Structures are given as structure tokens and as C-alpha cells.
Amino acid sequence: MEGGKDLKQARTESRRDFLKSWPIAGLAMLVGMKFKAVPLWASTDAPYNAREHKYGMGIDVAKCIGCGRCAEACKNENDVPREPFYFRTWVERYVINSAGETTVDSPNGGIDGFPPTTNEKGILRTFFVPKLCNHCEDAPCVQVCPVGATFTTEDGVVLVDKDYCVGCRYCVQACPYGARFVHPKTKTAEKCTFCYHRITKGLQPACVEVCPTGARVFGDLKQRSSPLARFQRFRKLHTLKPHLNTKPKVFYADLDEEVR
């Protein structure tokens, strides 16, 4: 009996010690998680499975300040040519005056900021709208590519295979949003990839990463709780050119009717 009691006591003590160590372990884990950027899936060593994801983006027009950091970061991250004719993402400014006339501009995609609006008097409404590839579910660019060089991945991202593209430019014509261009050196089509090389590692796209006001919200549409899910719950959403039925996956909140 004594041995048993000792064992019991030993067990209790060890249990107590174990329990005491829990908060510390927990805290260490929290600290570790907060300060070490380890993507969740990496810790389990499972390879990335595209079928489990479906990516989309939310854009809060009310929050965009038109600073152009997103367009700049995109060109940095993706080695986009610096000339003002090639953009994977850009920011437009809309100015509607009291006479109801709308002026739109996007000097160098918004990268260098915007010149002052010439006449402040008589502005009725004015705002910035970031634009990018909408990664449509029924992408017309994918439909018209003759060789299968542009395609939709299993996780809903529309990509271009630059080693297979023949450069016919049909996809550029078919895109209603002006999201595509042809790279002057590779002579192949190019566009926003949702920073596929980043999101598949658990990072945010470059434009989302640097947006200072949180106007861009990126997420997995298959995830029930995420900033994008909250965005979709609380905001009234619009997509661009809905009458074309491309089913875009970039959702705009507070989109004005003047925006094309």
C-alpha cells in the first residue's frame, strides 16, 4: 500500500508539475505563433493541396486612399516592366462634378500618386478604385485561349503559362476589365496571379500586404471564418460588369455606379 500511495503521490506531483508547465508552454506557443511566420500547413508537412482552396479578394472602396503602394509593390514583387503601359494592378480616381460629369484618371497606374484635381469647387463625389484581374469563375480569357496557355487552377486562380503562350493576344481582347498585357520581352500574355507563389505558401499577395488602410482583403472563399468571410457578410458587394456574367471573384464594397 505504501508503494501505491507513493506512486499515487508521485503521479499527482508529476501531474501538478505537468499542469504547471501548461500555461508556460501555452504562452510560449502563442508567442511563437505570433512572432514566427510559420504557415499553418507547413507545420504539418502536408504538401499544398489546391483542391482545398478557392481564392478571392474583397476591395473596400471607402478605405482606399489612392496612395498607389499596391501597384508599386506588385511591380516589385513580380518584376513587371516599369513603363506606364504594363500593369497587373492599378488604381483609378473618379471625380464626379456637380454637373454630373465624370472624369477618370490613372497616371502611371497611381504609382506616383495623383495630381491635384484641377477644380475642387463643384465636386459631388470622388474616390479611388483599385483594379486588378478578377480571376473570374467563367473567365472569357480562358475560354478563348487557343492552346490552353491560360487556365484556371483548382484553387480558382487564373494563370498564364509563359512557356506555352503563343502570343496571339486573343485573351487580351477577350478580357472585359483590361487586366491583361503582353510582356515586351517575353512576348507572352501576363496579368495578376493573386501572387500565386506567395498565397500557396500562406503569405498575402504583395498588394494586400502593403495596403496601409486595409482596403484590400484577400482570402479563401472556402474558409468559413476569415477577414474575407466577414467582408462578405457585412458589406453589400458589387462586381465589375456583372451583365457580362464572367462571375468575378474580386468583390467591391461601396462601388459607385460610375465605375466601369
Place this chain on the structure above:
Amino acid sequence: MEPLAEILKQVTGYIYPNEVELHWSILIVLYPYLTGLVAGAFILASLVRVFNVKELQPTYRLSLLTALAFLIVAPLPLLAHLGHPERALEMFLTPNVHSAMAMFGFVYAWYLTVVLLLEIWFDYRKDMILWSENETGLRRWIHRILTLGVFDLTAKALRFDNNAGRIITIVGIPSAFLLHGYVGFIFGSVKANPWWSSVLMPIVFLFSAIVSGIALMLLLYMFTTLVRSKQINMACLDKLASFLFYALIVDFSLEMLDFIHRLYEAEESIRILGQLVASRLFISLVIVQALMGTIVPLILLASVSPALHPRRALVKVPDELRRLLYAGAAVLIQIGIFSTRWNVVIGGQLFSKSLRGLTVYKMQLLGGEGLFVAGLLLLLPFVILYVLIKLLPPWPDAEAHVPLAEIEPEGDLQPEVAAAIASEA
């Protein structure tokens, strides 16, 4: 980059930043023009072969050769335009069946082999055999190889050639419709572009193709006949002019329908498209395509050709003047149809998809997609046609006929026929 910076300065209103670079150049204007001529020339040939318009017989073989010459050149502007022409074979390896452009490779291959080459083969087979009997050297070998070793000249074989040719022509008519109609569909199915997106686009393309094809054959027939110092068959020319008129009426009606429909519906894009036509496209559309390319030829043809009355024209003019007026009308039509292609292809890219701005097209003079290359590609079919004409003369007097004595009889001959054969020998 510099031409793009120049374009940026001339943009009016707002265009998406990626729209500064115009993507489809004059080469893509040239391509539907060339395939249109193919389809048009073939339809003319089918008028003879299937619809038995006897007056047009002198143009039959010339139309087939013209169609072939232009068909050979047709893919070249496309190849020249591709960013990676060396990868063009991918369209045959992994065609995307949802893409009209991918289907081009197969429609083209079908039309070239099953329709055009086969029809020419069946039509010329006996000629090639008979010509080769009196030829020497390379020419003899080319003709004999082209017969694919089928030297059969029996009446049965000749009848088979004739029937096969007729069936192929019948199959060829919808194939020609498909060959050029799909080009219209390539534009007409782009919902992103309100200038292109239209149900009428394939039909308009097809009829303007027929118009340009008939006009081309009219000019070619006149030119080749005069160069050979032969007499122009006025019945043939009048018939060509009449058909040209009918096709032009239909084409004009379709264009007017599109115009009226757009104005009436006044859909969102009407404002920027109106600005487009009034500023960037005024000369090429209103002056060249509509006025010079359609209205003036219509008036000319209506007045001097027998199109509107079976026996006489509204305005009777002597043959020499009539020939000149026909040629003039045909030239205006060619310019007008080229302008039509320009207005569709370039016009569709001169306005922004934001519907808020207009840009400009700076055509290069030299360079892979420049005017010079386009001009060369426009001349090349005529060079090829010259070679084809030398190889396979399409003239009625060059046609070889199997002598009666060589036709192997089937069954017993009638005594009169036997006597005729005996007297010929």
C-alpha cells in the same frame, strides 16, 4: 516603348493603363481580307459548278486557283503576328475546343485539303495526264506526281472525277461559309468588346467576303484576258457584275441593319462608339467604306449592268466603257472591303473598354508588323497565282480533251458512234 509613349500623349478621355498598346495590328486586318477573298472566289466557282450559271464558266478554274493562292498566304500574317510563331503548332497539339481561334487550324486544314486541293485535283486530273504526255523535264514530272499515280482515263473514271468535283463543291459551300464565317465569329463572340460583339458579325463578314471575291475575280478575269490578248466575254463580265451587285446589296443591307439596330437600342456603348465613328473612323468608315466602297459602286452597277433587268441595263453604255466602269467599281469595292476589315479590327481597339476614352493606332512602316510586310503579304498571293497559272493553265483553250478514240467504251457502241471513231482515227 517610344511609340507607346507617343500614343499615350494622343489618348483622349480615359483608357485602362494596359490599353495603350494596340494588340491586333494591320496584319490582323489583312488576314480576314485574304480569307474573305478565298471564300468569295470559291463561292463564285460554286455558282458555276453547283448552280449552273453557264455564263461564268470562263472564270471557273481561275477562281479555284485564286482561292488556292490566297489560302496559301492566309496563315502568314497570323504567323508573323504571333509573339511566338515557333509555338504555333501547339494549336494542333492541344487545341482548346472552346476557342474559335483554335478551331481555325482544323477548319483551314479541312478547307485546304478536303475542299480546295481535292476539287482542283479532280478537275485537273485528266488535264495533267494529257498535258504530261506532250511535256518534258520538270513540268512533266510535277504533273505526273500531282496525279498521285491515278492515270485512269476511262469514261467511268472521268465521270467519277466530275461527280466527285460536284459533291466537293457542294460540301465546299458550307465549308467556305465556315472558313470565313468563323473569322467573323472570332470577333463577334467577344462579349468584352461592344463594337465586335454581335450576332451579325459572321454574316456581315461572309457577305463582304463574297463581294470582295467576286470583285477580285472580275478584275482578274479582265486583266488576264487582256494580258493574253483575248476577247473579253461580255456575257461573263455582265453576269459577274450582276452577281457583284446582288451580293453588294445584301452586304449593304446587313451593314445598315447593324447601324440602325445600334442606334435604336442605344445601349451603353453608343456614346463612345458614336465618338469613335465621328472622330477616329470618319474617313475610313463614312467616306471610304460606306460612300466610296458601297454607295458609289452600287449606283454604278445598278445603272450599267443588267442586274436589275434581264435584258438591258438601266443606262446603256458601250462595252468598252462598261468594262471600265465595272473595273472601277471593283477597285472601289476592294478598297471598301479592306476598309471594312480595318474598321472592325482597328476600330474595335481604338476605344477603351471603360467606354470613356479613345486612343490611336500608330502603324509601323518597317518592322515585323508594319505596312511593308503587309504590302508584301498582299502581293504574294498574286505571285503564287502566277506560278499556279503557269503550272495549271485555267484558260478554256488550254483545257485538254480526251480524244474520242481513247475513250474506252462501255458495252457495245452505236453504229454511228463507231463510225465516228473510225473516221477520226
Place this chain on the structure above:
Amino acid sequence: MPKQLTRLIIVFTVLAGGMLFARHRLLPKTFGERGHYRAAAVTYIQNLPVKYAGREICAGCHTEIVASHSANRHQSVSCEVCHGPAAAHTESPGEVKLAKPNKRAGCPLCHRYDPSRPTGFPQIDPQTHNPMKPCITCHNPHRPETPHVPNECSACHGEIARTKAVSRHAGLDCNQCHNAPVQHKVTPRTVHPEKPRTRLFCAKCHGKDANSSKEIPRIDVDTHGGRYLCWQCHYPHMPEGT
């Protein structure tokens, strides 16, 4: 069968056979594995180099700055917005140093006054706002509270202020209608100014028997505008009249 047909069938069969053989040799290996595209392309794109490290990584070394930064007004501003892409720096922190934007060029990109920016976003006119000094002289970018509470509402509500300044209400101070507590200038999102609620408020100047200057237009408070409150038709910062 006529000889023409047999010969043609042979020719076509040879051609077709040749094409099929060519296709077999030329078709890319990974094509069709996951869809009508080369699966190898997806792998290629996935393996492209990353230039921006992501804000979570910075805390690993720069703990204090991150701690202070994430409790303040710039908490939504990622480190790399100002310091540039940092992936190379996280790989070899000793060799690759990041820029510190301590001149005046960086901050006005966001904070320069622009009427298109949402109201409430702090904006200054770079030409008049301490023009010679670098911004960091008075503002710590990681803790960007202003050195003192702004005197004017226009510091954050620039567009409204400029609109009002050329309107008939130019002489009205913001506080005459909004009565903003001082705390609003310190924690603007937690403490809000008031807005008038009844017609009687505007009637203080615009009513028929109001004790106000003769130039001010008068209306019958009870009937003018029917069911609508004053600001449901008139924009108080630029009162247009009818």
C-alpha cells in the same frame, strides 16, 4: 472502289498517321494532368521568388518596434510599405539592409491632402506643413501620434473644411454645429462629435424671428420642407439653396 478514292485514302491515312505520331512526340509531358494546361506551369509559378517577407516575420527580431507599432495608428501599415521588400533582408540580415525613408518624400504619398481621400483620414498640405523639416522630426513613424492635438478640424476633415471655406457657411466654426469634444481629436474613432437633430437648431439662425444677421435667409420653420429635416435636402457645408 475507283482508283482515285483508294489513292486518296492512302494519302490521307499517311498524313493522318504522320500527324498523330508528331503529336505523340511533341505533346508536353504534364499537359492534361490537372486540366487543359501544363501542370508544370503551376509548379513553376509556385516556385517564383518571394520579395516581400510579410509583416509577421519582422517581429522575430524587431520585437520592440513591432510591439509599439501594433498598438498605434499605423498598426495597419505593413513594415514593408515604408521599408521596401524585406525577404532578402530576412534571409541575410547582416548583409542586406533596408532603407529608412526619413526624408519628406515618403509620408506625403499617403498623407498629402487629396479631396478623393475618405474624410477623417489625416492629411496635410506638404507645402505649408513644416516645409523644411523631415516628417520624422515631429512624428515617430512607429508611433505616429501628432506632437500635439490638432487645433483645426481641417487636419483630418480637409475636404469638408475647404468646401465650407468657400461656402455661405464659411464664417461658421465647426463647433457651432458639431460641438466636438477635445477627446475626439485624440481618439477619433471612439469619441464622436454631435450632429444637430432637429429643425429648431437651424432655426436659431434661419427662423423667421431668429436673432441673427439680416443677410441670413429666413424660412418658416414649421412648413418649409414638409416632412424633411433641413440637412436631408441642404448640404450644410455648402448650403446651395433651391
